[in-house]
Each structure stands twice: as C-alpha cells, then as structure tokens.
Amino acid sequence: MFKINDNYLKLPGSYLFSTIAKKVAAFKEANPDKDVISLGIGDVTQPLAPAVIDALHKAVDEMSRAETFHGYAPDLGYEFLRSAIVEDDYKARGVEIALDEVFVSDGAKSDSGNIVDIFSQDNVIAVTDPVYPVYVDSNAMSGKTGDYLKDKECWSNVVYMPCTAENDFVPALPERTPDIIYICCPNNPTGTTLNKDQLQKWVDYANEKKAVIIYDAAYEAYISEADVPHSIYECDNAKTCAIEMRSFSKNAGFTGTRLGFTVIPKELKSGDVSLNSLWARRHGTKFNGAPYIIQRAGEAVYSEAGKAQTKEQIAYYMNNAKVIREGLQGMGYTVFGGINAPYIWLQTPDGMKSWDFFDNLLEKANVVGTPGSGFGPSGEGYFRLTAFGSAENTKKALERIKNL
Numbered sequence: 001m002f003k004i005n006d007n008y009l010k011l012p013g014s015y016l017f018s019t020i021a022k023k024v025a026a027f028k029e030a031n032p033d034k035d036v037i038s039l040g041i042g043d044v045t046q047p048l049a050p051a052v053i054d055a056l057h058k059a060v061d062e063m064s065r066a067e068t069f070h071g072y073a074p075d076l077g078y079e080f081l082r083s084a085i086v087e088d089d090y091k092a093r094g095v096e097i098a099l100d101e102v103f104v105s106d107g108a109k110s111d112s113g114n115i116v117d118i119f120s121q122d123n124v125i126a127v128t129d130p131v132y133p134v135y136v137d138s139n140a141m142s143g144k145t146g147d148y149l150k151d152k153e154c155w156s157n158v159v160y161m162p163c164t165a166e167n168d169f170v171p172a173l174p175e176r177t178p179d180i181i182y183i184c185c186p187n188n189p190t191g192t193t194l195n196k197d198q199l200q201k202w203v204d205y206a207n208e209k210k211a212v213i214i215y216d217a218a219y220e221a222y223i224s225e226a227d228v229p230h231s232i233y234e235c236d237n238a239k240t241c242a243i244e245m246r247s248f249s250k251n252a253g254f255t256g257t258r259l260g261f262t263v264i265p266k267e268l269k270s271g272d273v274s275l276n277s278l279w280a281r282r283h284g285t286k287f288n289g290a291p292y293i294i295q296r297a298g299e300a301v302y303s304e305a306g307k308a309q310t311k312e313q314i315a316y317y318m319n320n321a322k323v324i325r326e327g328l329q330g331m332g333y334t335v336f337g338g339i340n341a342p343y344i345w346l347q348t349p350d351g352m353k354s355w356d357f358f359d360n361l362l363e364k365a366n367v368v369g370t371p372g373s374g375f376g377p378s379g380e381g382y383f384r385l386t387a388f389g390s391a392e393n394t395k396k397a398l399e400r401i402k403n404l
C-alpha cells in the first residue's frame with residue numbers, strides 16, 4: 001500500500017495567499033458591484049519592458065527554424081545569461097563569481113523551496129519572524145521542523161528570530177545555534193533591510209558556527225540606500241557560508257514569465273563536500289532548464305535598453321511605495337519599509353488583530369492587503385501593502401483608506 005509524506009498533514013491551513021484569495025472571491029461574489037483594489041499579493045502589474053519583448057519575439061522566431069531551434073537547455077542555464085549575471089550582478093559590484101557557480105532556474109520560489117533537498121533531516125533552521133512562508137513550509141514538508149504548535153502558531157524545532165519595531169527589524173543572533181539560516185534582504189514582508197555591517201555580523205556568525213545562510217535577494221533591485229549590500233558576497237568571507245537566490249520577477253516583471261537563479265560558491269562546503277556539486281547533481285536530475293526564449297528575455301534585462309527600462313519600472317513602483325508610505329503617515333499610521341523595498345509594513349491601529357484589519361479594509365475600503373500574522377507570530381499587529389499596483393489604483397486605495 002502506498003504511503004504519503006505525512007509531513008504534509010502537519011502543515012497548518014492553506015498557503016497564506018490561497019486563504020486571502022478565497023476570502024476576496026467570497027467578498028466579490030457577495031458584492032459584485034464593488035471595485036476591489038488588490039495591494040495584497042506581491043505580483044507586478046506593469047508590462048514587460050520593450051527590450052524584453054523584442055528579445056522574446058526574436059527567440060520565438062529562432063524556435064521556428066531548424067537551424068536556430070533550441071531543445072533542452074544546458075543544466076546550469078545558457079552561458080549568455082550566466083555571463084551577463086556574473087558581469088552585471090556581481091563583477092560590477094566588485095564580487096567575483098564563476099560561471100559554474102550560477103544555476104539558472106524558473107524562479108526563486110522553486111529554488112528556495114527545493115534547496116532543502118541537499119540538507120539532512122537533522123538540520124535546525126532559523127528564520128526571521130515574520131517570514132516569507134516558503135522557507136518554513138518547504139522545511140516542514142521535508143520533515144525538518146518538528147511539530148506544529150497550534151496555540152503558539154509556530155514549529156517546535158525552528159529557531160524564530162523576531163523582527164519587530166522594537167529591534168528595528170534587525171534579527172538578534174539566536175540563543176540556540178541553527179544550522180541553516182534564512183535571510184531575506186530587502187525583506188518580504190517588512191520591507192526593511194540590513195546594512196552591510198549588520199549583514200557582516202551574520203556572515204561572521206555563520207562562519208563561526210559552520211552554519212549556512214540562504215540569502216534571498218529577490219528584491220535587490222529596489223535598494224536605494226548606499227549602505228545596503230546588493231549581494232551577500234559583498235561581505236567578507238561570505239562565499240564559505242552563503243547561498244544567494246535571485247529572481248527576475250520583481251526586477252523585470254517576470255512573475256508570469258518565470259526566471260531566477262541561485263549562486264553557490266565552490267568554497268561553500270560541508271566537510272569535503274561542496275554544496276555546489278550537490279546542487280548541480282540535484283539540478284541536473286530534477287530540473288530540465290528554464291526555456292531558451294525566457295533565458296534570452298532574461299539576457300535582454302542586462303542590455304543597455306533593458307537596464308534603463310527596468311529601472312523606470314522600479315522607479316514607478318517605488319513612487320507608489322512613497323505614495324503609500326507618506327499617505328499612511330499623514331493619516332497617523334506608523335509605517336516601515338518602502339524605501340529599499342516595494343512593501344510597506346504598517347502597524348495596525350489600536351493593536352487591532354491583523355486579520356480584523358484585513359476584514360475591515362476589505363469590507364469598508366474594498367482594498368486587499370496581507371495580514372502580518374500570516375507571516376509568523378511576530379507579524380501580529382502589522383499589515384503589509386504592496387507597491388505593485390498601478391499608480392492610479394494605489395492613489396485610489398489610499399483615498400479609500402483615508403475615509404475609513
């Protein structure tokens with residue numbers, strides 16, 4: 001008789017955004033005349049940049065002729081894309097990454113969820129609280145998190161590092177030593193970030209404890225302040241302790257196009273075993289490459305035109321962030337983020353529960369956001385709004401919140 005992976009049965013409820021989608025669908029069904037604005041899920045709304053569209057068209061045409069047709073992509077991704085990544089994302093910032101340390105994928109969600117494959121069951125993971133849910137859920141699915149404690153809304157074998165207004169959203173080094181540390185910077189959901197000194201402390205700690213940092217830099221393109229590192233490898237000795245994940249979703253609007261990459265330096269080892277070779281083995285076995293046409297589109301993001309056009313898109317979203325941030329501040333809300341990230345993290349008024357604030361906002365302002373508690377217990381009392389809406393909807397949503 002077949003047996004299921006019963007770790008799945010330990011998972012609480014459904015994925016956060018599925019729960020929100022269900023609530024919103026029920027509201028829309030009951031109120032078909034209402035115009036609901038979503039500043040909830042972090043999905044982009046601006047079309048792909050013209051340089052990316054041109055590259056896609058060209059690549060599609062190539063696929064129509066036998067001489068230029070492409071089948072399976074190389075395991076690690078096409079060299080034209082990996083070279084652009086190595087040059088523009090790393091070398092330009094003074095970081096040397098080798099071509100075979102870059103693994104092209106279909107996005108950072110898959111990579112952050114799949115990376116658990118190469119680590120043993122015995123590892124203790126540490127996550128910031130609140131946290132992007134994929135890190136915890138993927139470890140729970142593979143049996144690394146112990147049991148879910150419903151009353152505490154946390155897992156028995158996970159080190160949680162609270163990030164709240166009290167510590168300026170900078171996680172303190174934990175009392176219990178973890179083996180795998182997840183850091184997302186700029187942060188989803190809080191929109192806050194770590195400066196280079198703060199990140200260097202984590203790198204030093206990980207090297208000292210022989211822990212590995214899984215560094216999610218999906219929002220790197222939104223960094224505006226000079227002392228915020230764009231890559232963890234800007235810190236000294238990070239190559240011996242860190243894996244970095246990047247995505248084209250938010251820097252170039254590829255959420256529906258799907259492209260990302262993971263960097264694993266060859267110096268990163270457990271004993272004699274290099275994690276780079278383990279991930280290469282995993283990638284080669286379980287992944288058959290991101291599509292050629294999408295990798296060409298990714299390459300176009302690094303062209304001069306692509307860089308200028310995506311920079312404009314980011315400026316557009318960051319202007320929304322400013323509108324939300326300053327609008328809410330003007331209404332007396334306490335807000336965080338929105339300077340190096342497209343997320344605004346607000347404190348709910350009068351200690352209101354996050355889900356109550358969600359319901360109130362949906363019912364009275366017809367605006368959808370994300371309850372902070374959905375990202376972890378320390379997210380209770382906070383609420384996330386994204387800057388990924390259209391400028392028009394963002395302004396409209398703020399007007400409605402003002403009239404709450």
Ligand code: PLP
Nearest residue numbers: 107108109132188218247249260
């Ligand atoms: N990492 C973080 C922190 C995210 O917020 C998201 C998406 O919202 C992802 C990864 C997913 O990226 P991708 O679209 O490349 O899978």
